[in-house]
Amino acid sequence: MKRYDFSEIETKWQRLWEENKIFQVKADPSKPKYYVLEMFPYPSGRIHMGHVRNYTLGDILARIKRMKGYNVLHPMGWDAFGLPAENAALKHGIHPAKWTYSNIDYMKKQLKKLGFSYDWSREIATCDPEYYKHEQRFFIEMYEKGLAYRKKTLVNWCPTCHTVLANEQVEDGKCWRCGTEVTFKEMDGWFLKITAYAEELLEDLKKLEGHWPEKVIIMQRNWIGKSEGAEIKFYISDIEDNLIVYTTRPDTLYGATFVCISPEHPIARKIAEKKGFLNKLQTFIEKVRKEKREIEAGLAEKEGLFLETYTIHPLTGEKLPLFAANFVLMEYGTGAIMCVPAHDQRDFEFAKKYGLPIKVVIKPKDRDLNPEEMTEAYEDPGIMVNSDIFTGLDSIEGKAKITAYLEEKGLGKKKITYRLRDWGISRQRYWGCPIPMIYCEKCGIVPERIENLPVVLPLDAQIDASGRSPLPNLPEFVNTTCPKCGSPAKRETDTFDTFMESSWYFARFTCPDYTEPFNKEEVEYWLPVDQYIGGIEHAILHLLYARFFTKVLRDLGYFKIDEPFTNLLTQGMVIKETYKCPVHGWVYPEEVSPEGKCLKDGCGEQVIIGKSEKMSKSKCNVVDPDKMIEKYGADTVRLFIAFAAPPERDLEWSDHGIEGAYRFLKRLYNLIIDYSENLKKISYISEDFKNLPNNLLKLRRKLHQTIKKVGEDFEKRLHFNTGIAAIMEFLNLLQDTLKEVSLEKEIVKKVLKECFEKILLILSPVCPHIAEELWKELGHDTFISLEAFPEYDSDLIEEDVFTLVIQVNGKVRDQMEVSVETSKEEIIEIVKERPKIKKYLEGKIIKNVVFVPKKLINFVVA
RNA sequence: GCGGGAGUGGCGGAACGGUAGACGCUCCGGACUUAGGAUCCGGUGGGGAUUAUCCCCGUGAGGGUUCAAAUCCCUCCUCCCGCACCA
Numbered sequence: 001m002k003r004y005d006f007s008e009i010e011t012k013w014q015r016l017w018e019e020n021k022i023f024q025v026k027a028d029p030s031k032p033k034y035y036v037l038e039m040f041p042y043p044s045g046r047i048h049m050g051h052v053r054n055y056t057l058g059d060i061l062a063r064i065k066r067m068k069g070y071n072v073l074h075p076m077g078w079d080a081f082g083l084p085a086e087n088a089a090l091k092h093g094i095h096p097a098k099w100t101y102s103n104i105d106y107m108k109k110q111l112k113k114l115g116f117s118y119d120w121s122r123e124i125a126t127c128d129p130e131y132y133k134h135e136q137r138f139f140i141e142m143y144e145k146g147l148a149y150r151k152k153t154l155v156n157w158c159p160t161c162h163t164v165l166a167n168e169q170v171e172d173g174k175c176w177r178c179g180t181e182v183t184f185k186e187m188d189g190w191f192l193k194i195t196a197y198a199e200e201l202l203e204d205l206k207k208l209e210g211h212w213p214e215k216v217i218i219m220q221r222n223w224i225g226k227s228e229g230a231e232i233k234f235y236i237s238d239i240e241d242n243l244i245v246y247t248t249r250p251d252t253l254y255g256a257t258f259v260c261i262s263p264e265h266p267i268a269r270k271i272a273e274k275k276g277f278l279n280k281l282q283t284f285i286e287k288v289r290k291e292k293r294e295i296e297a298g299l300a301e302k303e304g305l306f307l308e309t310y311t312i313h314p315l316t317g318e319k320l321p322l323f324a325a326n327f328v329l330m331e332y333g334t335g336a337i338m339c340v341p342a343h344d345q346r347d348f349e350f351a352k353k354y355g356l357p358i359k360v361v362i363k364p365k366d367r368d369l370n371p372e373e374m375t376e377a378y379e380d381p382g383i384m385v386n387s388d389i390f391t392g393l394d395s396i397e398g399k400a401k402i403t404a405y406l407e408e409k410g411l412g413k414k415k416i417t418y419r420l421r422d423w424g425i426s427r428q429r430y431w432g433c434p435i436p437m438i439y440c441e442k443c444g445i446v447p448e449r450i451e452n453l454p455v456v457l458p459l460d461a462q463i464d465a466s467g468r469s470p471l472p473n474l475p476e477f478v479n480t481t482c483p484k485c486g487s488p489a490k491r492e493t494d495t496f497d498t499f500m501e502s503s504w505y506f507a508r509f510t511c512p513d514y515t516e517p518f519n520k521e522e523v524e525y526w527l528p529v530d531q532y533i534g535g536i537e538h539a540i541l542h543l544l545y546a547r548f549f550t551k552v553l554r555d556l557g558y559f560k561i562d563e564p565f566t567n568l569l570t571q572g573m574v575i576k577e578t579y580k581c582p583v584h585g586w587v588y589p590e591e592v593s594p595e596g597k598c599l600k601d602g603c604g605e606q607v608i609i610g611k612s613e614k615m616s617k618s619k620c621n622v623v624d625p626d627k628m629i630e631k632y633g634a635d636t637v638r639l640f641i642a643f644a645a646p647p648e649r650d651l652e653w654s655d656h657g658i659e660g661a662y663r664f665l666k667r668l669y670n671l672i673i674d675y676s677e678n679l680k681k682i683s684y685i686s687e688d689f690k691n692l693p694n695n696l697l698k699l700r701r702k703l704h705q706t707i708k709k710v711g712e713d714f715e716k717r718l719h720f721n722t723g724i725a726a727i728m729e730f731l732n733l734l735q736d737t738l739k740e741v742s743l744e745k746e747i748v749k750k751v752l753k754e755c756f757e758k759i760l761l762i763l764s765p766v767c768p769h770i771a772e773e774l775w776k777e778l779g780h781d782t783f784i785s786l787e788a789f790p791e792y793d794s795d796l797i798e799e800d801v802f803t804l805v806i807q808v809n810g811k812v813r814d815q816m817e818v819s820v821e822t823s824k825e826e827i828i829e830i831v832k833e834r835p836k837i838k839k840y841l842e843g844k845i846i847k848n849v850v851f852v853p854k855k856l857i858n859f860v861v862a
Numbered sequence: 863g864c865g866g867g868a869g870u871g872g873c874g875g876a877a878c879g880g881u882a883g884a885c886g887c888u889c890c891g892g893a894c895u896u897a898g899g900a901u902c903c904g905g906u907g908g909g910g911a912u913u914a915u916c917c918c919c920g921u922g923a924g925g926g927u928u929c930a931a932a933u934c935c936c937u938c939c940u941c942c943c944g945c946a947c948c949a
Contacts, residue, residue: 218866219866338949666901729884810929856881
């Protein structure tokens with residue numbers, strides 16, 4: 001008998017799919033579309049299990065949607081710009097482009113080996129000028145609309161990578177890639193005005209509720225960080241100017257006893273100049289800058305520099321001392337705050353340190369507050385006191401009342417503030433998309449002409465040991481002429497943050513070869529992405545930027561949609577247990593003896609089995625997809641990954657588990673091959689299945705129940721694990737049934753053929769190769785990948801008998817098979833006489849009988 | 863500190879408020895074998911007994927709602943993730 005030769009089977013079908021272009025799609029308005037997208041990979045060299053999981057989940061969905069009659073767009077591409085290419089250039093002397101393209105080559109082969117149903121004709125690499133030229137155009141259009149601008153800012157600087165990092169690329173003060181301590185540097189850079197869309201980005205999160213993980217929505221909401229408050233004017237007579245502070249607690253205005261501003265606030269400088277302590281201020285600024293990290297971590301003590309001046313309280317006219325303080329951020333609000341120590345913990349600590357007065361203006365409903373006895377600020381709402389005409393008001397009401405009063409007097413106004421900052425997109429890197437701007441001595445900043453795009457990244461550049469971008473040193477790149485006046489000019493040498501490329505790739509997949517950015521018909525047919533799948537690590541940045549781009553491109557007239565991704569699935573990590581030797585640290589499983597001793601250098605120490613963690617080389621717990629495919633085949637790998645855990649949860653890699661998946665496929669293969677010769681010519685229609693013997697009826701019923709469950713679990717719930725469990729369950733029943741039937745009978749063959757065919761159909765999204773092969777063995781010459789998902793017979797799946805659970809006082813005491821025809825009354829009579837139940841009812845009064853049709857009956861007795 | 867999620871056998875995990883532990887793994891026993899780390903069959907939450915049968919206990923802890931709770935409500939514990947001087 002034929003052995004399950006997965007390698008031969010898989011290569012063959014992958015070849016046939018490709019030759020027949022069966023996964024290439026075209027827009028077809030007569031068919032419902034479905035766009036499945038997995039986050040495209042960075043071509044780092046080889047795919048890892050996380051990719052395998054991500055793409056397996058997407059592929060199962062794409063395949064079942066195809067079978068359910070959708071016109072499915074399922075593309076794949078490469079997020080090809082980025083730092084690792086330059087690092088590789090430094091380390092191995094390979095040009096980033098060469099490195100990137102050879103990685104793409106390799107990884108593409110790996111993905112093909114996994115049998116993913118991508119339309120490879122739509123492949124995109126973002127480092128291709130034909131891709132990024134459109135991005136340059138978007139940028140210019142944004143610039144012309146005032147959505148892109150240049151400003152000087154204090155930026156995070158990684159001394160190792162020689163680059164600016166976004167706030168979000170800094171993790172606890174360290175570079176997210178290399179781990180070096182990040183410093184600060186003042187630099188000019190380009191920014192996109194994402195804050196102009198803050199309100200819409202926040203508001204539209206409501207449209208995603210129920211379709212995106214709640215967690216992601218909350219994270220984005222917090223990131224945008226909307227707060228409502230007031231801006232209030234505090235006059236400073238020394239400089240005859242108003243200081244504007246921002247507060248969310250205008251109700252505590254009467255409790256303000258001092259005012260703090262950021263040391264970098266222009267007014268601090270102005271005062272210091274006037275009062276002659278500029279040096280002292282400068283020293284303070286530097287100290288604060290140095291401590292920025294600790295300050296942000298909440299570790300540094302609050303510290304202030306008295307500016308030797310006072311502000312005038314807008315309502316009481318009191319003189320309040322003015323400080324420059326290390327905890328006031330220049331970037332948020334107005335960079336200045338009024339301090340109410342009685343009702344703000346930070347102000348309280350500051351006041352205690354510098355002996356500043358504490359004035360209570362809000363009291364709890366049930367008690368009084370005494371400033372001298374307070375050990376912490378009272379931050380909750382309450383009743384307003386010591387607040388002139390507002391005394392006695394509820395503080396929540398007081399907020400609006402005081403704001404209105406200030407507004408009336410021209411002393412302040414209502415103000416909404418967002419935590420979200422504009423997006424700094426300049427990177428001092430080589431391997432990225434050139435920013436299409438030109439600096440002309442006469443005309444200033446001038447965008448490149450659209451017709452001159454792309455501004456091509458020169459590939460003949462050499463990356464030297466410094467690791468710095470070679471672009472500024474390439475005269476043929478830098479020197480150009482001004483598009484406006486024609487005089488000599490210089491190009492911008494920074495490149496875009498690579499989050500730019502991933503902010504719109506999903507749309508380009510609809511028309512990857514179109515000369516203009518987007519083909520209207522394609523974009524309108526395919527967008528938005530119906531199901532987006534990827535890791536939670538992109539919960540904020542990538543997803544927020546893509547949402548932002550979508551809105552901008554909409555406003556530039558390219559799209560009609562507001563949101564790019566209708567549904568989002570964030571899949572869990574692939575984790576594996578770790579082994580740690582007290583001497584050698586993390587060790588590979590091969591370095592551990594069966595007794596758990598370390599085998600490295602004959603060490604012999606007892607190895608500690610650590611908890612399961614995300615696969616990483618440093619922890620020696622990686623599993624190589626190539627090796628797994630080689631050993632078990634792609635179908636087994638896909639099956640195990642889909643079966644081992646629900647998609648959103650972490651998946652624990654198990655060497656035994658994958659054996660189990662392999663065993664299942666072998667069992668299926670052997671079973672069908674065993675019967676295939678006999679069944680090839682068999683055909684059936686539903687009429688054939690009337691008056692079946694009981695065991696075959698049960699088998700068919702189970703089959704149709706399984707079809708229903710798998711359809712729902714795969715397509716609607718995306719819980720592939722339970723669907724696969726149902727298929728396994730069915731196979732178990734099928735094998736049991738086969739032991740008691742004779743293949744001599746025609747009807748048995750018909751039932752068997754139906755079972756085999758349909759089980760292959762429903763398994764095919766998960767294990768497409770073996771499904772194709774066995775489909776052929778059963779006599780078909782079509783691609784199972786293009787077959788329709790089977791319908792289930794809804795009359796058949798209705799059981800005619802069911803197992804009635806019999807409870808007494810909520811405890812299960814007995815159960816019996818009952819026909820669905822039996823009435824409640826009949827059931828009660830029968831059940832009461834059953835000995836096990838009788839025993840519990842004897843001498844008791846039946847107070848109530850709860851009857852759940854087709855499920856259970858519960859006697860409540862006393 | 864704030865926000866979110868999760869705690870179910872030896873393990874991964876199933877369970878519209880209705881038989882807890884589907885399915886798989888592990889382990890144990892058996893069959894077939896020169897052999898088995900292949901394959902097949904059976905068993906596998908804990909405890910107990912009068913052991914082909916039956917009983918009790920069990921979903922992090924404690925309370926509550928309900929005829930009925932892993933599931934709903936309250937209090938608490940543990941773990942994971944995100945944010946964190948945002949005024």
